[in-house]
Amino acid sequence: MTSLILSTATRFLLPLLLLFSISVLLRGHNEPGGGFIGGLIAAGSFALVAIAFGVRRSRRILRANPRTLIAIGLLAALGSGTFGLVGGRPFMRAYWVMLEIPLLEELAVGTPLLFDCGVYLVVLGVTLTIIFSLAEER
Amino acid sequence: MLVAVLSGFAASLAAPWFYKIVRGAAGWLIALLPLGLMIYFGVFVEPIAAGQVVVVSHDWVPSLGIKLSFLVDGLSLLFALLISGIGALILIYAAVYLHGHPQLGRFYSYILIFMASMLGLVLADNLIAVYVFWELTSISSYFLIGFEHNRESARAAALQALLMTGAGSLTLLAGVLLLGKAGGSLEVSTLLKNGEMVRNDALYVPILLLVLAGAFTKSAQVPFHFWLPSAMEAPTPVSAYLHSATMVKAGVYLVARLSPVLGGTEIWIQALTTVGGITMIAGAYLALRQTDLKRMLAYLTVSALGMLIVFIGVGTSQALAAAIVFLLAHALYKGALFLVTGIIDHQTGSRDVKELGGLRSPMPITATIAALAALSLAALPPTLGFVGKEMLLEASLAANRAALTIAVVFASIIFVTTAAIIGIHPFFGKKIPTPKQPHEAPPSLWSAPAILAVLGVIFAAMPALVQGSLFQPAVEAIAREPVTLRLALWHGFNLPLTLSAVSLLFGLAVYARRKAVIEIVSRLQIISSWGPQHWYRLILAGLNHLAERQTELLQSGYLRYYLIIIIFTSLAVAGSKLFIALDTARFTASFDARFHEWLIAGVILFAAFAAVVARSRLAAVAALGVVGYGVALVFVFFGAPDLAMTQFMIETLTVILFVLVFHHLPRFAILSSRFARVRDAILTLALGALITIIVLIGSGIQLYPKISTYFIENSLSLAHGRNIVNVILVDFRGFDTFGEITVLAVAGIGVYALLKLKPQKK
Numbered sequence: 076m077t078s079l080i081l082s083t084a085t086r087f088l089l090p091l092l093l094l095f096s097i098s099v100l101l102r103g104h105n106e107p108g109g110g111f112i113g114g115l116i117a118a119g120s121f122a123l124v125a126i127a128f129g130v131r132r133s134r135r136i137l138r139a140n141p142r143t144l145i146a147i148g149l150l151a152a153l154g155s156g157t158f159g160l161v162g163g164r165p166f167m168r169a170y171w172v173m174l175e176i177p178l179l180e181e182l183a184v185g186t187p188l189l190f191d192c193g194v195y196l197v198v199l200g201v202t203l204t205i206i207f208s209l210a211e212e213r
Numbered sequence: 214m215l216v217a218v219l220s221g222f223a224a225s226l227a228a229p230w231f232y233k234i235v236r237g238a239a240g241w242l243i244a245l246l247p248l249g250l251m252i253y254f255g256v257f258v259e260p261i262a263a264g265q266v267v268v269v270s271h272d273w274v275p276s277l278g279i280k281l282s283f284l285v286d287g288l289s290l291l292f293a294l295l296i297s298g299i300g301a302l303i304l305i306y307a308a309v310y311l312h313g314h315p316q317l318g319r320f321y322s323y324i325l326i327f328m329a330s331m332l333g334l335v336l337a338d339n340l341i342a343v344y345v346f347w348e349l350t351s352i353s354s355y356f357l358i359g360f361e362h363n364r365e366s367a368r369a370a371a372l373q374a375l376l377m378t379g380a381g382s383l384t385l386l387a388g389v390l391l392l393g394k395a396g397g398s399l400e401v402s403t404l405l406k407n408g409e410m411v412r413n414d415a416l417y418v419p420i421l422l423l424v425l426a427g428a429f430t431k432s433a434q435v436p437f438h439f440w441l442p443s444a445m446e447a448p449t450p451v452s453a454y455l456h457s458a459t460m461v462k463a464g465v466y467l468v469a470r471l472s473p474v475l476g477g478t479e480i481w482i483q484a485l486t487t488v489g490g491i492t493m494i495a496g497a498y499l500a501l502r503q504t505d506l507k508r509m510l511a512y513l514t515v516s517a518l519g520m521l522i523v524f525i526g527v528g529t530s531q532a533l534a535a536a537i538v539f540l541l542a543h544a545l546y547k548g549a550l551f552l553v554t555g556i557i558d559h560q561t562g563s564r565d566v567k568e569l570g571g572l573r574s575p576m577p578i579t580a581t582i583a584a585l586a587a588l589s590l591a592a593l594p595p596t597l598g599f600v601g602k603e604m605l606l607e608a609s610l611a612a613n614r615a616a617l618t619i620a621v622v623f624a625s626i627i628f629v630t631t632a633a634i635i636g637i638h639p640f641f642g643k644k645i646p647t648p649k650q651p652h653e654a655p656p657s658l659w660s661a662p663a664i665l666a667v668l669g670v671i672f673a674a675m676p677a678l679v680q681g682s683l684f685q686p687a688v689e690a691i692a693r694e695p696v697t698l699r700l701a702l703w704h705g706f707n708l709p710l711t712l713s714a715v716s717l718l719f720g721l722a723v724y725a726r727r728k729a730v731i732e733i734v735s736r737l738q739i740i741s742s743w744g745p746q747h748w749y750r751l752i753l754a755g756l757n758h759l760a761e762r763q764t765e766l767l768q769s770g771y772l773r774y775y776l777i778i779i780i781f782t783s784l785a786v787a788g789s790k791l792f793i794a795l796d797t798a799r800f801t802a803s804f805d806a807r808f809h810e811w812l813i814a815g816v817i818l819f820a821a822f823a824a825v826v827a828r829s830r831l832a833a834v835a836a837l838g839v840v841g842y843g844v845a846l847v848f849v850f851f852g853a854p855d856l857a858m859t860q861f862m863i864e865t866l867t868v869i870l871f872v873l874v875f876h877h878l879p880r881f882a883i884l885s886s887r888f889a890r891v892r893d894a895i896l897t898l899a900l901g902a903l904i905t906i907i908v909l910i911g912s913g914i915q916l917y918p919k920i921s922t923y924f925i926e927n928s929l930s931l932a933h934g935r936n937i938v939n940v941i942l943v944d945f946r947g948f949d950t951f952g953e954i955t956v957l958a959v960a961g962i963g964v965y966a967l968l969k970l971k972p973q974k975k
Contacts, residue, residue: 099858103936103939104933104934104935104936104939104940104943105934105935105936106935106936107854107855107858107936107938108855108858108936108939109855109936109938109939109942109943110942110943111859111942112855112858112859112862115859115862115863115866116862118866119862119865119866119869122866122869126869126872142961142962142965145958145961145962148954148958149954149955149958152950152951152954153951156947156948156951166948167947167948167951169932169944171933183933185933187932187934187940187943187944187947188943190943190944190947190950190951191939191942191943193954194942194943194950194954197954197957197958198954198957200958200961201957201958201960201961202866202961204961204962204964204965205870205961205964205965206866206869206870206873208964208965208968208969209870209873209874209968210873212873212874212877212968
């Protein structure tokens, strides 16, 4: 399945979509978005590459095995929860750091961000595991 | 104390690596740990004998009031010394016995886990801790019995022991929790003072039965006794350690430990003396029939355990003293005999009595040890076994229980007979050729049983060594009153001595005519083929059968049946609840909506209908997509942008997935029967109606105060986020989300496995 329009468009769309997915992930705490949606968008963009150029190319661009992403994501989410335990507090107790960034408002960075990144990776990994396995089924 | 108990667990982790590094010497070096522990506990002997009680407490689960606390008194100290002392000997013995076994490192690991759990079990003060260690001994014993795991019978025996003791520990857990409620504390040291309160509790009888069920399964009482002889599949050092000296005595320990709390009532005495008495007789009787030395010893152990239970049940301080002395005597001689059996097996290749004979000249040292231990088993002077048996007889006479005295004499007769079979038969008489040419075992092999057997004589000859320091505090811990013990080999001519002499004569007579006796016993075998072992097999087979049927029924492998089951269940559960609550429910939802909302609703309905009647697969997929996008639009209009975005993405990805599987699917055709289609239509319409009604009613019901206000107020201040949905997902209810992504991950891997790991084509 080759289509000049699709493959040309995909070349430009992939970086844009990935950037968009990350921005959706990061802004999720204040605006609509978050790890789940971001992960789905990223998975959609890799699926686009798989349709336009084939699964092998899509895998090469992703570099990591999608199943590894699942594991890393789960570990990140679990790890963000254990910060609380270290301080003798309940599991998943959030910790926040206030970052002063010049010209911008004060930015809060905390363990829930790590958790959200974990969600992002798990969703991306699971979706791509399914899509790639199905697409390779010949 | 905590370090002492937990050191075994730490060492068990290191043991396999340690074994790889030092190989041959590992057993000796690892044995230093239990030896050190024995010395450590030895330090306690003097203060405990002086009347002290040591309680050490650590917080474990403070929110539930569970502490990791330890109680050292006479009873727990006696057990701790036994466990660590015999543990050291067993490790040295096993190093030679299992020499060159490829998994010896793992063996050390298991046996250390067991030792640590057993120490924890007898020392723990908190009942929850007792229960946890109790389970740990079951699990480690499972690994040890099944150590030679490539033998089917070993695996079956391990499973049997695990199931039997596991079932018992479940009832024990229930009993322990109820006991904690009744006595107002989970600490044994506190419960010991609240015995009156527990015995007057309304739940006293259930508590008693639950706890006893746990103790009886562990200590192999009739009708749960059969797992113990099966467990002889374990390597002999394990049988000596777990199945004679320590683990099977855990039940005895528990009964003794809780005797001041639960004991003394009519039902307690009845339960213990009846079950223990039957076990004592049945075990002895069954031992007579065995020709395998290990199985014979196992049945004798069953009998001895029954004896211990009976005398704890009788509960007079005289009976308790007799039980404690007999307990130590039994641990010493039975451990020694098991190890001797191991030596015979190791050196000759057989442990069947019929294939052994005349081993005295090639193995003189082993023969001497066997004779010493057998003397103790037969309760002949100058051994601790004799002292213990005399005390048992004396206590039973003093308690005025004729049936008990007769039962003890009966067991004693068979003990004498079997002692002769084990101690005399293999070593004397005509030499019988064995699979291996017999020669004397190395000192590292015979030293362990030698120490045990000789100790049995020393303690009897010089009772002052252990009488005041070990026995007396142990008995006082159970009796809860000062006790004076006078152990002696020579009690003068009295009734117990006469009874002992009678048992000796009868026992030897049975030995002399054993062929005829075994003949008679085997004829009665028909009874035991319907014994508990048979029921165990029936129940296990039935359970497996039930599981198979249930799986066949529920796991059909067809998506439509799974859907039917899910829909039907939700209809039944939610529908019935709704039906009950229908008269109090009110429809409060309002039906005024703006034009575009009606339009979307119409489109969704139309698309759903189109999906059902579609004549091509592509049309059906497209129509479903319209439904999905319509729902997403509803989310947009009602202020749920996060949901809407997610829904849009899911719809898009669904289309991609459909495209991917498209050419794998067969031609679109209607294959289902008319009946199936009508059935599916009814089910789905019913589910749709149910959900609609629930939504309409549910929006008007407020069971609990709204929690959304809390989230709205605290989202920014506590979690630094203005998007409340996301804050709930990753912070307030992050644990839920963690569960969800875990499920997602499992599902993804499941799909991967289904697609990639196809069965090999033949």
